[in-house]
Amino acid sequence: MKIAMLHGPRDLRIEDLTLDTENLEDDQIWVETEITGFKIGTDRGNYEGAEQVPGAPDFPRWVGDSNLGVVRGVGSKVTKFAVGDRVVSRHPHQSAYVARDSESIVHVPDGVAAEDAVFAHLYALSMHCYTKAFFAPGETVAVVGLGVLGLGAVALGPLFGARVVGLGNSSVRLDMARQMGAHEALLSDDPELAAKLDEFTHGQGIDLVILTANPWPAYRTALEVVRTNGRVSVVSLPGRGEEALDFNPLDMRWFYFKGVSIVAVNDRAGSLFPPPEGDHFDNDGRCVHVLSLMQEGKLQPSRLVTHRLHYSDMVQAYEMAYHREKNMLNVVFNWKD
Incomplete structure (x- = not known):
């Protein structure tokens, strides 16, 4: 498995890590990444060595939090996902991952383009600006x-x-x-x-x-x-x-x-009429709603994709962000070799 790791300011490397996909626990899923999206503002700050956000990892650290992939394996008790499902998560720039099905991972409906869906969690945060x-x-x-x-x-x-x-x-x-x-x-x-x-x-x-x-x-x-x-x-x-x-x-x-x-715009929003259980507008709920708008053709982040790069060229995008190039916006990294 390959993953982008930031070792210090402007020191981004693609590294190889071992990923055990043969021994999934009952509630785990194995996902192979198709594309990841670039969250320019936050990741640029990490890349240039801005002060650490409380709770964020120190160097060396992963980067990215918009990952679209396909489920390749599921544990014996997993019912939310099946092999072949497309899912979007907040996992980093990496070629594959193993995660628990209780994590913030959302099924991507049919008819939603990958270059739209990969931005679903980010657009869910944009939505939270209104609900909060x-x-x-x-x-x-x-x-x-x-x-x-x-x-x-x-x-x-x-x-x-x-x-x-x-x-x-x-x-x-x-x-x-x-x-x-x-x-x-x-x-x-x-x-x-x-x-x-x-x-x-x-x-x-x-x-x-x-x-x-x-x-x-x-x-x-x-x-x-x-x-x-x-x-x-x-x-x-x-x-x-x-x-x-x-x-x-x-x-x-x-x-x-x-x-x-x-x-x-953090944590859950208040509600005058809260549901008896859970939160309709938690991050995954907002993500589901955003994906439904994408499925209906009403929301298309892909219209603003300005750069499509292979993951091996990731440093190029981070350097463009570092230099604050305004003609760069939505960037997607392809993880297929």
């Missing part, structure tokens, strides 16, 4: 940061009943936002941004801002553009891998006097 912040249909949403997660939020917004504006720092990414369904797309440093957002919202203001970018200027933009009593849904890691901030992130002008709610 109690989004209501008809609200206006600004997405700050137009990477993989941000454009996922852009694409999902209209399906949920939102009017969406994408805010980014590249005309290339603005075009991508429009392609994914944004009603408007604007440069975040546009000197007339406030006036244009006022026109877009008919004077009502932005109800919900979804922040997917780590740089502090993006955080500041999020707090500046949200309306009074609005919400900022934070799925990024503000400040990670960035220079020290030069302003107060809780400045009373943007936070206290506007009565803004800042929501961390």
Whole structure:
């Protein structure tokens, strides 16, 4: 089995590991990877040696968390999966894995293209930006940061009943936002941004801002553009891998006097009417919903695949991310030799 391992900043290697597929335990499955997807923001931070995220492994460490493969073997008590099933998981960039059937692994329905399905867990996180912040249909949403997660939020917004504006720092990414369904797309440093957002919202203001970018200027933009009593849904890691901030992130002008709610897009969302058991909107539940939208042809991350590389060329993609090349977005790695 081959796996991508990061040994230090900009030191990514493809290594060989032994994988025992002959002695599966009762609840284990064996999956052979077809493709993996590149989560540019987080993995770029890992690659360039940004501060470690609490709970994440230290060097040498695996990278990646979007894996699409085919089940090749199942334990004697596994009922959720069968040999030949396509599954999407949060396993790393690796050619195969053995996992327990209770892990976050979701069956991919027929008719969903592999290059769509591989991004299902990431788009489930984009969906959580709405559910965690109690989004209501008809609200206006600004997405700050137009990477993989941000454009996922852009694409999902209209399906949920939102009017969406994408805010980014590249005309290339603005075009991508429009392609994914944004009603408007604007440069975040546009000197007339406030006036244009006022026109877009008919004077009502932005109800919900979804922040997917780590740089502090993006955080500041999020707090500046949200309306009074609005919400900022934070799925990024503000400040990670960035220079020290030069302003107060809780400045009373943007936070206290506007009565803004800042929501961390992590853990489970609240519910006014919780189910008697479980959580309909846990990560796997959101992933299932996202896959259903893909099956219906309403959600197509593959439209933004800009690079298709063999796993042996993975360093090339990480170097492009390191240099922040804006013409790169969805990247898929092929694990077939």
